[in-house]
Amino acid sequence: MNFIIATHGAFASGLLSATEVILGHQERVRAIDMYVDEEPLDQKINRAIQEFQDKDADLVILTDMFGGSVNQKLMKLIDMSKVKVLTGINLPMLLEILTVNNDELDADRLNQIISQGREQMMFVNEYLVNADLEDDF
Known part of the structure; x- marks a missing residue:
């Protein structure tokens, strides 16, 4: 399985x-960083795919914002029946996706990873007020 951020x-390179x-x-x-140069998204996607050793492997594309221009353009460029697209990517989600066995990355597992990624977002000050400071967090 191949992945494009x-x-x-x-942000993607980061x-x-x-x-x-x-x-x-x-x-x-x-990683595809958009709007840092004049190269269009379709050219960047095609180049990224050509760089993969196994060009026929399943592809997962991870974007930053559902309503953002990068995600919107991607959805017009690719065959959504052949590519999985996840949006709202963060580091915990990416780490989980890359460490899961590829055979397990079905829709259910991807939705579970998205839920886990949401759980990683918190207002730490408020969390600490309610947390037992003796616990590891």
Whole structure:
């Protein structure tokens, strides 16, 4: 399975960089930073796909915002029946997606990962007021 992270600005490269600090080099992942140069999205997508060793492997595309221009353009460019697209990507979600066995990345598992990613978002000050400070968090 291959993965493309496509976001506004250098967020995609930043997510990939952070992931590689934690998991090591990711041969199956490409980052597409949009609006940092004049190259159109379709060219960046095609180049990323051509860089994969296994060009026929299933593809998962991860974007930053559902209503954002990157996600909207992607949905027009790709065959949604052949590609899985997840939006609202964050580092915990990406780490989980990349460490799960590819055979397990079905719709149910992807929805579970999305739910887990949402749980990672919190207002820490409020959390600490309600948390037992003796617990590890």
